[in-house]
Amino acid sequence: MRDDQAGAVPxxxxxxxxxxxxxxxxxxxxxxxxxxxxxxxxxxxxWWDPDGAFAMLHWLAEARxxxxxxARRPGAVLVDLGCGAGLLAPRVAGRxxxxxxxxxxxxxxxxxxxxGVRPVNADVGAVPLADGCADVVAAGEVLEHVPxxxxxxxxxxxxLRPGGLLVLDTLNxxxxxxxVAVRLAEHLPGVPRGIHDPRxxxxxxxxxxxxxxxxxxxxxxxxxxxxxGLVRWLVRRAVRRAARAGAGTRAAAGGPPVRTESGASVAxxxxxxxxxxxxxxxxxxxxxxxWGTKER
Numbered sequence: 607m608r609d610d611q612a613g614a615v616p617x618x619x620x621x622x623x624x625x626x627x628x629x630x631x632x633x634x635x636x637x638x639x640x641x642x643x644x645x646x647x648x649x650x651x652x653w654w655d656p657d658g659a660f661a662m663l664h665w666l667a668e669a670r671x672x673x674x675x676x677a678r679r680p681g682a683v684l685v686d687l688g689c690g691a692g693l694l695a696p697r698v699a700g701r702x703x704x705x706x707x708x709x710x711x712x713x714x715x716x717x718x719x720x721x722g723v724r725p726v727n728a729d730v731g732a733v734p735l736a737d738g739c740a741d742v743v744a745a746g747e748v749l750e751h752v753p754x755x756x757x758x759x760x761x762x763x764x765x766l767r768p769g770g771l772l773v774l775d776t777l778n779x780x781x782x783x784x785x786v787a788v789r790l791a792e793h794l795p796g797v798p799r800g801i802h803d804p805r806x807x808x809x810x811x812x813x814x815x816x817x818x819x820x821x822x823x824x825x826x827x828x829x830x831x832x833x834x835g836l837v838r839w840l841v842r843r844a845v846r847r848a849a850r851a852g853a854g855t856r857a858a859a860g861g862p863p864v865r866t867e868s869g870a871s872v873a874x875x876x877x878x879x880x881x882x883x884x885x886x887x888x889x890x891x892x893x894x895x896x897w898g899t900k901e902r
Contacts, residue, residue, distance in 0.1 A: 667694045690711070755808050783807055
């Protein structure tokens, strides 16, 4: 794969990258259809805020990274389908992979590139990469956003080397999932509305069968945020937001500590450190992980 490959995003800091970043809020306050990719442009400044709209994606990236082993050969490649702003990157850094990210949203890819991801601006259902180029394919929280998830599975299998690993997480196509992920979740503070279209949620059994058709024996397990950790995080986030509002400050990822009314400082590392863990659960009816190896 060439660095000048078509669809790649310019280096961070370049004039083109700055122009792309400048366009992340073309029409503030606009109402978009459910699952419209333009929502990610409007929320571009939220990606790396651990208290922001994409907080749970950080937690899921941590759980996904736990399924990725160290590279087994020099020059190993991890292809991250629907990589967004590259949240997986720091969590697999040092494991020996060349991290390639594929996404439609250019404003997100500019940020992913800043975190060491080699960006490819393309549809995850038509990946412009060679057959068998990847040792690992990650598809985190992307299958429930595409009109035909079976195409993404086929592409993942195509670019995987024999013996390569597929890791994924997505939302199940159940009434409980629609209730939890849409009707309830979208009324929580800070959760973006309309980010999911429940008609696109992915039946876990159908996904296992489709992976099997492409030579991948997929194992599935339900996952969820650890309950007390989630409650603790929600409370602490509310406190942090109140302190920032009272001080007239806005937290920025990587920025200086936020000064509370009591004079204590809240470092960004502390904010990340109180994030709830994603843990296995007995039911895959809402959110689930999958992992499997492509037959040799």
